[in-house]
Amino acid sequence: MNILIVCNYFYPNNCIASFRLNAFAKYFREAGHSVSVVTEGDRDQTTMWHGCEVHYVKDPVLTPSQMDSLLFRRKKWTPRRILTALQGRLLLDYKRLWQFRAYRKAHELTSSRRFDVVLSSYGNLSSHQVAYRLHREARFYWIADMRDEMSKWPWMSSINRRRLLSYERKILKEADLVLSVSAPLVEDFKQTGGGTDKVIEITNGYDYEEIHSVSFQPVYTMAFTGHFHNLITPDKWFRAFSELIAEGAVPADSRILVIGNNIPLSVPENMKSNVFQLRQVNHDEVIRKTQEADTLVVVHPKGRKGVYTGKLFDYLATNKPILAICDPDDVIASLLEETHSGFTADESDNEDVKRMLLRCYSLWKNKEVLPRDWDKIRQYTRKNQVKKLLEYLAGQEALKQS
Template identity: 55%
Template sequence: MNILIVTQRFYPYNRIASFRINSFAKYFREAGYSVTVVTEGERDEAVNWNGCDVHYIKDPIMTQMQCNKFVRENKKWVPRRALRALETRILWGGPCIWRAKAYKKIEELFQKNNFDIVLSSYGPLAPHVLVMKLLKRGYKFFWIADMRDEMSKHPLNTKLRTYRFAIYERKILAKADLVVSVSKPIIDDFKTMCSHGRFLEVKNGYDYEEYHEVNFQSQFTMGYIGNFYGMAVPGNLFNAFSELIEEGRLPRNSRIKIVGNSLKLDIPDKIASNVVQYEAVPHEEAIRISMTEVDVLLMVHKSGRKGVYSGKLFDYLATNKPILALYDPNDVVAPLLAETKAGFIVDEADKEGIKDMMMKCYRIWKNKEVLPRDWDKIRQYSRRNQIQILLDYLSEVFCRGNN
C-alpha cells in the first residue's frame, strides 16, 4: 500500500513534534509500505530518507527553523516575523503560501500515485486543512488525522484561538477515518465533539537502544533536556534546589544542567553558579547527555492540562537514570512511572514535596544505587512498538475491507 504523510515538521527539524512523524514514516516503511512525505523545509527539494520519498516545500515568508533562530536571538519583530504574525491573525488554516505550494505538490503526487492512506499531523491546522481540500476535490483514500495533543481545549489558547480551532476541529474529527492521539484523556475530550468512536491511542516513545549501564557524576547533577515553555515553569524547582543547598542538605557543588532551553529563566542568585545552561544540540547528542552526564532527569509541568506525557518522558525512559517528574500526581505520568519503576512524581506546586524527592534522588546518587526498572514494561513505549499499534489497526481494517 502507498502512504502519503503531510506534515510541517519532519527531519531534520530538531523537535519532539518531528520525531513523532519521523517514526511514523520510518516504521511504515519498515513494515513494507511505500511512504511519501510532503513537509516544510529550508529549500524546495526531493530527497530519500530511510527509504521514504520526502518532498520539502519552503515557506518563503519564514520557516520553522528561521522562527526558532529569531526566538533564540531575541529578534522579535524583524519584517518576516511581523508578516507571519499578521498572517496568523488573519488566516485560520495556517501559512497560506506554504499551503498553496504544498497542495500543488500533493496534487502532482496524486497524479503519479494511488495513495491508499493519507496521514496528516498536528501543525496545528495546515496539514489537516490540506487533506480536507483533497477530500473536497474528490480524492479517495483512508485518512488518519494525527491530532497528537489537544487543539481547541488547550488551556493556553486565547478565546479567539479556541473559537477558531473548534470550527476546524469538529470538521477534522467528523471527516477522518481514524483519529490518533497520544493519551486516553485527550481522546476522551475529542469524543465529546463527535458521534463516532474511530480513535486510537498511539503514544510518543523512545527510538534508541536501551542503555543499561549506569555512571555517576563526581558531583550530584540533575538534568533538564529541552525548552521550558507554557506550563513548564521551573520556579519551584529552582527554589527547592536553592533551599536544600542553603540548608546544607545538598552539597554546595550540586548542579542542574539545562540543555536546549531558549527562554530567559529567573534563576535565584544563590544558585546562579549551580545552574548551567547549554544551547540546543541534535537529538542524538541530547540522548547521550541524558545517559552519561547527569544523575537525575527532570520533568516540569504545572497541573491543569490533562493527558500530557511530554515527549521527554519517553526519551528519558530507557536511559536507566531516575526520572523526577514535577507533574500532576493524578495524571497519566504517575501510573506510567509506577508501572515502569523508572522514577518519582511530585506536584509541581508542592515545594516541600519537591525537596523530599530531590533528597531521595540525592541518596540514590550518594549510595550509587540503580532503580529496579521494569524493562519489559519500558519496551512497550519504544516508538517501534507504539507505531505497531497503528500498523495492526490498519492491517485489520484493510483485511476486513478486502473480505
C-alpha cells in the first residue's frame, strides 16, 4: 500500500502525540508499505526518516521551536501567540494558516501519485480538515485517528464544544475508519456517529526494550515525566508527600524528580529541597531517567472516562512500580491491575494518596519488585498496536474481495 500521513506532530517533536505518529509511520514501513508524511516543522523541507518520505511544512505564524521557547520563558502576549490564539478562538483551529499550506503540499502529492490510505491524526483540527478536503477529491481509504473526543474537553466553553461536536460528526460520517485510544471512548464515538461501527481501539504504547533489571536508589525517589498544566497539577501528590514527611512516615531526604515539564513549577517552600526539575529532554533520556527513580507517578483528574495519559505506557516496561493518582474506576486503574504494575490512589482522597504512596515507599524500603505480567504488557508495544491496525485493514480488504 501507498500510505500518506497528515499530522501536526511528528519527529523530532518530543511529545506523546508525536511518538504515536512516529510509530504508525515506522511500522507501516517495516511491514513493507510505502509511507509519506506531511507534517509541521520549523522550515519547509523534505527528508527521509526510517525509510519514510517526510515533508515538513512551516507554520507562517508560530513554529514548534518558537512555541517551546515562548512557553519556557512564560511569554504569553507576543504578537505571534496572540494571532495563534485568535485562530483557535474564532476558527477552533489554531493552525488554520498552516492547514492551507499543508493542504497544498498534500494535494501536490495526491495529484502526482496514488495513495491507497490517508491517515490524519488529531493534534488540532487541521490534519483532519486537510484529509477531509482530499477525500472529496480523490479515492482513498481515510483513517481518522481521533484519539479522544475534542467536544468533551473540560476546558472548552459549551458553545465551542457544540461547534467541535459538529466537526466530529462530519469526520465520523466521512472517514472510512476512526481510531480511538480506549474501549470507553470507542463506544462514545460510535454513539456520537449515530451508532456507526467503523471505530476501533488502537491504544498508545511504548517503543523501547523492556527493562527487567531493577535498581534501588540510595534515597527514596519518585519521578513524574511530561507536562503539568491547568487541569493536571502536582498539588495533591505534593500535599500527601509533604504530610508524610512531616509525620516521619517517609525519610525527610526523599526526592521528587519532575522530568520534561516545560514551564517551571512553583514548589511549596517546605518541599523545595526535595523537588528537582529537569527541563524537557529527548525521549531516550526520559526512559533512562526513569531508572533513577523508585516510583513512577501518574497524575490524572477525574471527569472524562476512558482517557489514558500517554506516559503510563512509557512506564509499563520499566519494571518500576507505578503510582497513579486518578479515578480508581477508570481505564488507568484497570490497566495497572491487568498488568500488575502499580497502585491506584483516588485523586479526591488525600488519605488514600498517602496510603498508596506508603505502599510504594515500602517496596523501596524492603527492596521488593512487583510481579509484572509481561505477556499482558507486551500487548501495548506500539509495534503490536500498529500490527493490530494492519490486520484490521487486511481483513477489510479480504471482505471487499469475497
